[in-house]
Structure formats: structure tokens, C-alpha cells
Amino acid sequence: MTTPAPYLPATSPALSQADQDALTDLYVRGTPANTLRAYERDLIYVTAWKMARFGAALDWPESEATALAFILDHARDLGDAPDEDIARQTAEVLIARGLRKSLACPAPSTLDRRIASWLAFHRMKNLTSPFDTPRVKQARAKARRAAARPPAPKSAHPITRGVLEKLLATCHGSRRDCRDRAILMLGWASGGRRRSEITGLMREDVSLKEFDTSGVAWLSLLETKTTAKGETPRLILKGRAAQALVHWIEVGEITGGPLFRPISKADRVLKRRLTPDAIYQIVKHRLRLAGLPEDFASPHGLRSGFLTQAALDGAPIQAAMRLSLHRSMAQAQKYYDDVDISENPATDLLG
Incomplete structure (x- = not known):
């Protein structure tokens, strides 16, 4: 050896x-x-x-x-x-x-x-x-x-619901569009998944047993940055996000192996898995098609956007963290603080 x-x-x-x-x-x-x-x-x-x-x-x-x-x-x-x-x-x-x-x-x-x-x-x-x-x-x-400096955000802007809808509107009818729609919706609605978590998913990690009766899909992540193998709770996907995922599985004929795969110029689904960098390219491509600057957001914007939207909608931070799988309350609280301070009545004291 x-x-x-x-x-x-x-x-x-x-x-x-x-x-x-x-x-x-x-x-x-x-x-x-x-x-x-x-x-x-x-x-x-x-x-x-x-x-x-x-x-x-x-x-x-x-x-x-x-x-x-x-x-x-x-x-x-x-x-x-x-x-x-x-x-x-x-x-x-x-x-x-x-x-x-x-x-x-x-x-x-x-x-x-x-x-x-x-x-x-x-x-x-x-x-x-x-x-x-x-x-x-x-x-x-x-x-x-x-050398201390203010921490730079991982994404220039969060991909909140409004921005996400603009990106989804660029996805039409090709297999590539179906795949990208499923990636964006799963990455956002399941709690803001990291690139490696999205590309690491296998078809066997998706359970559709309840989809026909309740429109729900379940995801089993092998591990995340904050959870070890076998300790990651199952995540739920509902409504449009679950429908987009099921549509991709059907259109892509994904019966096993990697869930998200490269697609050839001839719109043919390949067998290998996407790389994490491909998620970055997909987000950049959809931003450009939506008329936004390519550097408006990075894939981490799906994660920060999910938490920011949860704060805007008044969802309890504990509920959001059950999906985002943040281990630190302080880390997740930052997104809520950015929203809370803008709505704080003390900011309007001068009129």
C-alpha cells in the first residue's frame, strides 16, 4: 500500500x-x-x-x-x-x-x-x-x-419568495427546465439546502408513498454540515415543490441512482450526478434569464432566502430551523434580526 x-x-x-x-x-x-x-x-x-x-x-x-x-x-x-x-x-x-x-x-x-x-x-x-x-x-x-473584519454574506441577496418566482418563471418545458425547477423548489422549500446536499440526493432518498393521497414527498438526507450520517431527520416537501420534484422524476425517468443529473445539449438525461458547482451555474443562468445580475445571489441565497421569508411571514424560528437544520440558534437568528429591525417601531421615532 x-x-x-x-x-x-x-x-x-x-x-x-x-x-x-x-x-x-x-x-x-x-x-x-x-x-x-x-x-x-x-x-x-x-x-x-x-x-x-x-x-x-x-x-x-x-x-x-x-x-x-x-x-x-x-x-x-x-x-x-x-x-x-x-x-x-x-x-x-x-x-x-x-x-x-x-x-x-x-x-x-x-x-x-x-x-x-x-x-x-x-x-x-x-x-x-x-x-x-x-x-x-x-x-x-x-x-x-x-485582521478582524465584518463577515461577508455568502450570497449578495437572499432568494426570497418573490425572487424565486422570477427564477421559476424562466423554467418552461424542456427536461433541463423541469430539472432546474425541481432543484430550485426543493432547495428552497425543504429548508434551504446546501449545494452538496442537493447533489448528494439519490432517487432512493425520496419517498413518494404519500404523494398520491396527500401531495407530500419525504426526503432523507444522508448527512449535512451540521448532522452526522444516520442522524439527519427526514424533511418534508409539499405542494408545488413536491409536484415539481415528481414531475422531474417522471420526465427524467429517474428510477434509481443520482436524483439530479447533467442534461446533454440534445436534452438527454445523463447517468452521472450533478456537481455542486453545477448548482452555482444553474442559479446564475436562471438569474440572467430572469433579468437579474448574475451576481445578484449565489446558491446560498436559497438558504438565506428561506429563513428570511420565514421571518417575513412570521413563522417561528424554531419551526424554520427544523427544516433548515441549523444547529445554532444564534446563526439562524441573524436572518430574523435583519427582518425584525426593519419592522421595529423604534426605527421611526424621528418620524
């Missing part, structure tokens, strides 16, 4: 080859696919950073000095740094390789994620991480505070 990647358990002489293979397989199956992809991207980045900065490969465990240099290099804007600044030179190498966008100070969340991945690699190898030392922890906290 080839040597496992640093985000997988290191080989151990105490384990047989079969046990080592089983442990590696357990890590892969027990780690969400999105997390594995993030680990791979972060590993590529930190490996390239150290080679450009120190001319050396990663060490296991890594030194405290290297960890501090990584934090310092990513805790300031390098646009004004002199050309001979080693941090700037390193950043320019990463930009040339397409691993970094600019010399601007990265968002604290980006730095936090890369450090968290690097720390996780050490834990998987059963090694002490330099990011756990008091001095590095303190430097990381100071860097986070120094």
Missing part, C-alpha cells in the same frame, strides 16, 4: 497491513467528502508555502518557529511590504502558482481553516502540534483580532 496522505493515519508497526488498511478506510469513510477535499487543498497550500519560504518540505512534527512564521506571513497586508520582504516574495510565488489570490491579508477564517487542517494532520499522525503551544496560540489569537 502507498504511504497514506498526511490527513490520513500514519502507518504503525503495531498494526498488521490488513488493520492499517482498515484504519485508513475508516478515516476516509468517517470524514465528510467536503472535509477531505479541504484537507487536500490546505495540504497543497502549506506544503507550497514552506517550500517557497524555507526551501524545505514539511516536517512531522513541524517546528514552533515554522508555525509562527506561517501566522506572521498571513496576518498582514503584504501589498505595502518592500520587494525584499520574504513574506511578500513567498506570497508572490503562491500567487503565480494559483494558490493565493492577492497580497492582501487573508480572511481570519481562511487562516483558521488552514491551521486547523495542519493541526489535524499532526493529530492523525499522533504527533504534538506546534499550534498547541502557548506562544503560537497567543500569536494566532492576536492575528485573528488584528
